[in-house]
Amino acid sequence: MDPRRASRTVSDPKIRQVGFFAPPPDRSFSGPPDPISTSTPNPAAATTTAAAANTSSPPPISDLSPSGNSLSPVMIPPPRHSSDTTHRPVPFPPVSPLRRDTLSLTVGSYNNNNNNIISSSPTASFYDESKGITVKVSPTPAASSFPGGGFDLTAVKASSVPASGLTTVSVVKTLPPGFTETIVEKVGGSVEMQNDLPANSKPLKERTSKAERRALQEAQRAAKAAAKAEGSKLSATTSGAVASANAKPTKATKPSSQKNDSATVASSEKKGGDRPPEKDRKKDAPHPRMQYDDKSRVEKAKRRAVVKQTEARNRVELFRHLPQYEHGTQLPDLESKFFQLDPVHPVVYKVGLQYISGDISGGNARCIAMLQAFQEAIKDYSTPDEKTLTRDLTAKINSYVSFLNECRPLSISMGNAIRFLKNRIAKLPLTLSESEAKAFLQSDIEQFISEKIILADKVIVKHAVTKIRDGDVLLTHGSSSAVEMILLHAHELGKQFRVVIVDSRPKLEGQLLLRRLVGKGLSCTYANINAVSYIMHEVTRVFLGASSVLSNGTVYSRVGTACVAMVAHEFRVPVLVCCEAYKFHERVQLDSICSNELGDPDAISKVPGREDINYLDGCTNSENLQLLNLISYLDCYWQL
Amino acid sequence: MSELAVGNIVRRVLHIIREEDHSNTRDAVEGFRLSVGGDNDYIVEQDHLNLSVAAQSSLCRPSLHALLERSPDSATTYFTATTEDDSEEKRKSLDPNARSLEFRRKVISAVNDLIEDINTCHLVIAELAVEHIHHNEVILTFGRSRTVKEFLCAAKEKKRSFGLFVAEGAPKYQGHLLAKELAARGLQTTVITDSAVFAMISRVNMVIVGVHAVMANGGVIGPVGLNMVALAARKHAVPFVVVTGTHKLCPLYPNNPEVSLNEMRSPSEVLSFEEFSDCMDYRIGTGAPQLHVGNPSFDYVPPELVSLFITDIGGYYPSYMYRLIADYYSSDDLVIQQKPAS
Numbered sequence: 003m004d005p006r007r008a009s010r011t012v013s014d015p016k017i018r019q020v021g022f023f024a025p026p027p028d029r030s031f032s033g034p035p036d037p038i039s040t041s042t043p044n045p046a047a048a049t050t051t052a053a054a055a056n057t058s059s060p061p062p063i064s065d066l067s068p069s070g071n072s073l074s075p076v077m078i079p080p081p082r083h084s085s086d087t088t089h090r091p092v093p094f095p096p097v098s099p100l101r102r103d104t105l106s107l108t109v110g111s112y113n114n115n116n117n118n119i120i121s122s123s124p125t126a127s128f129y130d131e132s133k134g135i136t137v138k139v140s141p142t143p144a145a146s147s148f149p150g151g152g153f154d155l156t157a158v159k160a161s162s163v164p165a166s167g168l169t170t171v172s173v174v175k176t177l178p179p180g181f182t183e184t185i186v187e188k189v190g191g192s193v194e195m196q197n198d199l200p201a202n203s204k205p206l207k208e209r210t211s212k213a214e215r216r217a218l219q220e221a222q223r224a225a226k227a228a229a230k231a232e233g234s235k236l237s238a239t240t241s242g243a244v245a246s247a248n249a250k251p252t253k254a255t256k257p258s259s260q261k262n263d264s265a266t267v268a269s270s271e272k273k274g275g276d277r278p279p280e281k282d283r284k285k286d287a288p289h290p291r292m293q294y295d296d297k298s299r300v301e302k303a304k305r306r307a308v309v310k311q312t313e314a315r316n317r318v319e320l321f322r323h324l325p326q327y328e329h330g331t332q333l334p335d336l337e338s339k340f341f342q343l344d345p346v347h348p349v350v351y352k353v354g355l356q357y358i359s360g361d362i363s364g365g366n367a368r369c370i371a372m373l374q375a376f377q378e379a380i381k382d383y384s385t386p387d388e389k390t391l392t393r394d395l396t397a398k399i400n401s402y403v404s405f406l407n408e409c410r411p412l413s414i415s416m417g418n419a420i421r422f423l424k425n426r427i428a429k430l431p432l433t434l435s436e437s438e439a440k441a442f443l444q445s446d447i448e449q450f451i452s453e454k455i456i457l458a459d460k461v462i463v464k465h466a467v468t469k470i471r472d473g474d475v476l477l478t479h480g481s482s483s484a485v486e487m488i489l490l491h492a493h494e495l496g497k498q499f500r501v502v503i504v505d506s507r508p509k510l511e512g513q514l515l516l517r518r519l520v521g522k523g524l525s526c527t528y529a530n531i532n533a534v535s536y537i538m539h540e541v542t543r544v545f546l547g548a549s550s551v552l553s554n555g556t557v558y559s560r561v562g563t564a565c566v567a568m569v570a571h572e573f574r575v576p577v578l579v580c581c582e583a584y585k586f587h588e589r590v591q592l593d594s595i596c597s598n599e600l601g602d603p604d605a606i607s608k609v610p611g612r613e614d615i616n617y618l619d620g621c622t623n624s625e626n627l628q629l630l631n632l633i634s635y636l637d638c639y640w641q642l
Numbered sequence: 643m644s645e646l647a648v649g650n651i652v653r654r655v656l657h658i659i660r661e662e663d664h665s666n667t668r669d670a671v672e673g674f675r676l677s678v679g680g681d682n683d684y685i686v687e688q689d690h691l692n693l694s695v696a697a698q699s700s701l702c703r704p705s706l707h708a709l710l711e712r713s714p715d716s717a718t719t720y721f722t723a724t725t726e727d728d729s730e731e732k733r734k735s736l737d738p739n740a741r742s743l744e745f746r747r748k749v750i751s752a753v754n755d756l757i758e759d760i761n762t763c764h765l766v767i768a769e770l771a772v773e774h775i776h777h778n779e780v781i782l783t784f785g786r787s788r789t790v791k792e793f794l795c796a797a798k799e800k801k802r803s804f805g806l807f808v809a810e811g812a813p814k815y816q817g818h819l820l821a822k823e824l825a826a827r828g829l830q831t832t833v834i835t836d837s838a839v840f841a842m843i844s845r846v847n848m849v850i851v852g853v854h855a856v857m858a859n860g861g862v863i864g865p866v867g868l869n870m871v872a873l874a875a876r877k878h879a880v881p882f883v884v885v886t887g888t889h890k891l892c893p894l895y896p897n898n899p900e901v902s903l904n905e906m907r908s909p910s911e912v913l914s915f916e917e918f919s920d921c922m923d924y925r926i927g928t929g930a931p932q933l934h935v936g937n938p939s940f941d942y943v944p945p946e947l948v949s950l951f952i953t954d955i956g957g958y959y960p961s962y963m964y965r966l967i968a969d970y971y972s973s974d975d976l977v978i979q980q981k982p983a984s
Contacts, residue, residue: 318832320845505912506835506836506837507810507812507835507836507837508835513913513917516913516921516933517920517921520921520922520933521921523932524932525932525933526932526933526934527933527934527936528912528913528933528934528935528936529912529935529936529937530812530813530836530866530867530912530937531812531836531837531867531870532812532813532836532865532866532867532870532941533866533867533912533936533937533938534870535866535867535869535870535900535941535942536866536900536904536936536938536941537936539900561835561837561838561841562835562836562837562838562840564840564841565836565839565840565870565874568840568873568874568877569869569870569873572873593841593844594838594840594841594842594844595841595845598841606810606833607818609815
């Protein structure tokens with residue numbers, strides 16, 4: 003998404019340029035039709051005009067110009083800008099140009115969420131920070147039921163525009179934070195898919211001379227080439243507020259966050275700038291995730307890594323694109339470094355260690371643990387001098403995220419939560435003091451957890467227990483928190499049913515679920531996944547949990563889930579998948595090879611509790627023999 | 643009712659005996675026909691033989707070989723013999739012993755052939771490996787089968803380079819052992835868990851497995867979890883090849899095979915006793931047992947899921963397997979009844 007957005011931001015202003023050239027500030031309120039209609043006929047001219055417009059903007063804008071092409075309408079027309087700046091309330095500090103940049107970037111793109119932050123920062127320090135950082139554009143998550151950038155943009159927009167999806171940016175309008183909040187509230191509790199931005203959110207731009215525009219464009223390109231940064235959610239409240247929040251700090255570790263779609267834009271922006279406008283209209287493919295067989299990237303990632311990982315000696319060739327590390331080397335190493343890792347907050351560190359050791363597992367649990375750790379970290383955070391809270395805090399969060407990713411690759415739910423958090427940070431109005439902002443963020447996180455996870459689970463349970471009848475035999479695979487809640491609730495309601503738990507190696511999570519269910523008094527049967535054909539005869543319903551649901555309905559879940567679903571399909575048993583909406587993602591994936599998580603191969607060779615099975619002891623290093631431990635989030639299956 | 647091969651071999655031996663008997667009578671009938679009108683001493687015995695031959699031919703469908711070998715005339719001569727001639731009595735007294743000795747000798751040699759066949763079926767099957775495994779293929783196997791091992795090694799001998807995924811086959815984990823053996827022989831092996839079969843099968847060219855028994859309809863009884871692999875293979879259109887010796891071919895049709903042809907093993911292989919007792923601790927006071935653990939040994943795979951059988955007599959499709967039964971078994975042996983002691 004981001005490259006596309008970026009390109010759009012580059013091109014659209016040019017396109018929109020035409021429409022924006024209407025001088026009066028009222029124009030900004032006129033809404034989408036004008037810019038859109040006027041923009042289409044003359045894309046080519048528009049691009050140059052946009053550039054020129056940028057260059058010709060007055061000093062506040064010229065500050066912006068290096069930052070980025072995609073400056074949207076907000077930045078462009080000089081007189082408007084001057085008038086805007088004068089009209090603008092306090093929230094438009096000098097940093098506002100940045101906001102505009104980002105706004106402009108996001109405008110016109112499908113960028114509903116986040117990540118499209120242009121690293122456009124006029125400050126030198128920013129450039130230095132961002133130099134040399136690769137930016138990865140990540141596809142935006144499909145449904146963080148958190149309203150995406152689209153909403154933000156609409157919030158920015160004139161109040162006349164319905165919140166549903168207009169993304170034209172009106173330069174002048176600055177909505178109070180409250181407005182955005184209400185939008186958020188509305189959609190907060192619902193299971194919602196990514197709002198779709200209209201393809202053309204065209205900011206209004208003033209016309210400038212062609213030469214000026216071209217000059218501006220060149221300057222922007224140069225600036226963009228120098229600066230690459232990670233995008234964050236575009237704030238909608240005010241262009242100024244947005245800009246400051248969105249000015250992305252340097253990414254400490256790119257690969258991990260890249261891998262988790264937390265990245266973005268700059269490279270794509272650069273690309274976008276060079277492409278002709280027609281091409282920009284097309285959707286650009288999201289930047290591919292980090293592939294670990296790309297040597298240069300891996301080297302870069304290693305240099306920035308906090309956790310030292312030694313690569314597994316016996317790597318399965320099919321999975322070269324995934325990280326395969328020796329397990330067991332991280333934990334003691336990290337433990338010894340506990341007191342030396344300044345950048346990482348102790349709570350985050352603790353959570354990371356819990357991930358490595360497997361104490362916390364499961365999409366919801368990991369997400370909640372991470373968010374609560376971030377709450378603690380935010381509580382203890384204090385802005386260093388000469389840095390803005392939003393930028394610095396986002397940088398810190400990025401570093402935490404990359405650390406956690408090194409401990410264990412992020413799950414999709416965590417990725418969505420991180421995106422939400424960054425968006426919130428970006429949307430912080432600049433009027434808030436530090437303590438207020440921190441409290442604000444903490445309550446946001448609290449709200450996210452209670453709404454998107456806890457409340458969502460309650461709704462799921464309430465709905466799913468209606469599917470359970472007396473006399474049912476329910477089958478479940480592994481240990482899913484949602485399914486567990488459903489079963490327990492149904493049992494409390496007094497329904498008579500039996501549960502069959504199918505477990506798979508090597509994690510054997512079903513045993514934990516078994517304990518909990520038997521403890522609560524449910525009558526259970528336990529079997530290995532191999533016996534699923536045997537046991538499916540007596541099963542009436544299958545309940546499965548999911549780590550994520552992808553854009554075409556593919557369910558991404560623990561390895562073995564697809565086998566269970568397939569056998570259930572063969573026996574004509576209904577399969578119900580329970581997944582909270584915040585785990586939805588717009589990624590596409592055909593099979594389990596493209597993206598997966600590889601676990602410790604030793605877990606396969608050692609069979610716990612069965613000392614007689616020791617054939618593979620010491621075999622992990624033989625040259626012909628490899629052990630492949632596909633663990634979490636491995637199976638995806640689609641409509642059978 | 644788990645070791646079907648035992649019953650198979652018993653039936654095979656019975657069939658051998660019957661076959662020998664049949665061929666003896668056929669020879670005798672031939673001899674009789676040639677000397678028709680001559681000695682009548684043989685008649686009495688011939689009558690018996692004729693009757694038995696006639697009975698056999700009327701009761702059981704002759705196998706293909708018998709049909710091919712039998713000449714059309716012999717059938718017409720059965721009832722034309724007349725009984726006379728006492729001069730044959732003398733010879734009768736000598737010949738039965740010799741004949742029965744001869745008969746037994748033949749049966750014993752046939753049984754020895756059978757033993758030899760069973761012992762060397764791997765090699766014969768392995769010779770067919772080159773036809774089916776080619777360069778740069780990826781093969782998936784499940785659990786451990788000696789036939790499969792020899793099959794793969796034969797292909798390796800012929801310098802076909804291929805990759806191999808071995809699904810471990812819980813709860814016996816025989817896959818581990820197979821992988822170790824194959825890796826020692828130089829094959830590139832990767833061990834995967836059974837749950838990962840669906841994930842990996844999209845990258846696999848062929849699934850080759852060994853089974854416990856082959857039923858008359860072409861279905862197979864294999865290690866538990868094989869049905870899951872077969873379903874995944876069908877879904878991804880991957881050929882599911884079963885390598886088996888003919889001694890595993892069982893003349894029975896499966897009826898509710900998950901229950902009737904299955905064997906339940908100790909649940910501790912699935913859920914350790916410690917874990918089990920921990921779970922049971924929770925239910926103190928509630929009374930009724932709430933925890934069942936199932937550990938079946940075998941899985942039934944219906945014939946629709948099997949693409950090919952590779953046996954020591956060649957490759958066959960599941961729809962053809964019932965014809966092989968006639969070659970190896972006699973129909974009156976299908977249900978081995980115990981005669982009441984009287």
